[in-house]
Each structure stands twice: as C-alpha cells, then as structure tokens.
Amino acid sequence: MITEVKNNLASSLLSILRDKKSEGVSFRSAVEKLTFLLVERALSNLPSNKVVIDTPVESNAEVSVLNDEVVFVPILRAGLLMLHPAISIYEKGRIGFAGVYRNEETLKPNLYYFKVPVIKDAFYFILDPMLATGGTAVCVVEKLLKLGINPGKIKFISFVSAPEGIEKLKKFSGIEIFTASIDRCLNDKGYILPGLGDAGDRFCYTEGVEVVEDYGI
Numbered sequence: 260m261i262t263e264v265k266n267n268l269a270s271s272l273l274s275i276l277r278d279k280k281s282e283g284v285s286f287r288s289a290v291e292k293l294t295f296l297l298v299e300r301a302l303s304n305l306p307s308n309k310v311v312i313d314t315p316v317e318s319n320a321e322v323s324v325l326n327d328e329v330v331f332v333p334i335l336r337a338g339l340l341m342l343h344p345a346i347s348i349y350e351k352g353r354i355g356f357a358g359v360y361r362n363e364e365t366l367k368p369n370l371y372y373f374k375v376p377v378i379k380d381a382f383y384f385i386l387d388p389m390l391a392t393g394g395t396a397v398c399v400v401e402k403l404l405k406l407g408i409n410p411g412k413i414k415f416i417s418f419v420s421a422p423e424g425i426e427k428l429k430k431f432s433g434i435e436i437f438t439a440s441i442d443r444c445l446n447d448k449g450y451i452l453p454g455l456g457d458a459g460d461r462f463c464y465t466e467g468v469e470v471v472e473d474y475g476i
C-alpha cells in the first residue's frame with residue numbers, strides 16, 4: 260500500500276528540496292519538516308490504545324494513546340538526516356542502522372552494516388529519502404524479514420519514489436510506503452526524474468568535494 264502525502268505544505272517543502280539552487284539551512288530545514296510530516300502520517304495509522312487517566316478536573320477519563328514500539332532504521336547516508344525529526348516526533352522510538360553500498364562490478368546492493376534491535380511486535384520505520392530502483396530497500400526489508408519481522412509491521416518513508424522501486428516493494432505484501440511524491444521514472448543512471456538529485460551528496464553537503472569511501476572490506 261502506498262500513501263502519497265500531497266498537501267500544500269508537503270509539496271512546498273519538496274519543491275525546496277527539488278530546486279538545485281537550494282542548499283544549507285533552508286535545504287536542511289525542509290528535510291526536517293518534510294520528514295516530520297511523513298512520519299506523522301505513518302504514526303497516525305498505528306493502532307492506539309485506550310487508557311484511563313485523571314485530568315485536573317475529572318477522574319477516570321478514557322483517552323487514546325499511541326503505545327506501540329517503533330524502531331526507526333535510517334539507511335546510511337541520506338536517511339540519517341531523517342532520524343532527528345523522526346525521534347523528535349516519537350521520542351520513545353528505538354533506533355537501528357542499515358548501510359548498503361552498490362558493488363560496482365555486479366551492480367548489486369550489498370549490506371555492509373546492520374545494527375537493528377529486534378523487538379517483538381514493534382513497527383519498523385525504514386527512513387530513506389529516495390525509493391529509486393528499490394534495490395537498497397529490498398536488501399534492508401529482506402534482512403528485517405529474516406529476523407522474523409512481519410511485513411505488515413514495516414513502513415517505508417521516502418520523500419520521492421519511482422514507480423520501479425514501488426513495484427519492487429509491492430512483492431512484500433503488507434509493507435506500507437509513505438512518500439511525498441511518486442515521480443515519473445528513473446534515468447539510465449538510476450536517478451529519479453524529476454527527483455532531487457543525489458540525496459546523499461545534497462543532504463551531507465558533499466557535492467563537488469572528495470569523499471573517501473572505505474567499507475573495511
């Protein structure tokens with residue numbers, strides 16, 4: 260299932276991210292706010308529990324609370340910028356990390372880092388701004404499934420999603436995607452069109468500078 264969060268505020272924040280002239284404070288601030296909107300929508304779909312509390316003026320008032328365990332799993336690098344707004348909206352969320360790189364010979368995604376708490380009945384929110392080919396997403400989802408996590412407990416949060424990536428995730432029935440836009444397609448380099456460019460470089464402010472990669476392999 261896919262939920263496209265397409266209100267005026269979300270679309271206007273996404274426009275800031277898409278604009279190649281955006282950088283620095285305004286860019287990062289839009290990342291924070293858009294993540295907040297998407298995570299808010301995903302959280303509001305979780306079941307709530309009824310509990311009884313005393314308000315200052317009445318005893319035994321029945322109220323609804325979100326009481327579920329949530330584990331946020333940002334995919335390195337770009338997903339890391341979505342972590343702070345995610346835990347600021349759900350402070351008791353637990354945190355895991357997944358790192359995936361593409362093998363330049365096989366072009367296959369490889370999981371080089373995975374440290375995720377296994378919590379019974381928890382919801383897992385995978386944070387990755389771009390759902391492009393779906394290779395990275397599938398790699399992380401398969402790892403979670405191997406731990407015994409039910410696909411119905413997995414939410415994939417992305418700013419921009421390509422139809423190709425959405426199709427790949429659809430094979431895991433029950434996973435929900437929350438995105439601010441379903442874009443047109445991928446180009447021949449795997450970038451989403453119209454997209455927002457290289458999310459890792461733009462979010463980490465590393466466009467045009469040398470970045471050393473070492474996976475310890």
Ligand code: URA
Nearest residue numbers: 391450451456457458
């Ligand atoms: N990853 C990115 O950073 N951007 C895209 O457009 C696709 C994948």
